[in-house]
Amino acid sequence: MKTLSREEIARLSPHERLTLIGDLWDSLGDATLPPPEQRAELERRLANFDADLPDAVTWEQLKAELATRAP
Numbered sequence: 760m761k762t763l764s765r766e767e768i769a770r771l772s773p774h775e776r777l778t779l780i781g782d783l784w785d786s787l788g789d790a791t792l793p794p795p796e797q798r799a800e801l802e803r804r805l806a807n808f809d810a811d812l813p814d815a816v817t818w819e820q821l822k823a824e825l826a827t828r829a830p
Contacts, residue, residue, distance in 0.1 A: 793801065
């Protein structure tokens with residue numbers, strides 16, 4: 760199997776890189792998926808993230824708030 764260097768990958772078009780990503784993803788198969796316990800934990804964390812999203816602040820808002828706290 761030929762290994763592509765970072766430089767070779769960088770020379771690929773965006774479409775070619777996306778195709779490569781898809782091919783790599785498809786090559787993983789079901790055997791590499793996380794076990795059910797880990798999948799449940801990931802889904803729980805994603806649900807918490809989605810639930811907390813309305814309370815999120817932008818990076819600019821956070822920097823502005825921190826600037827008011829600086830001595």
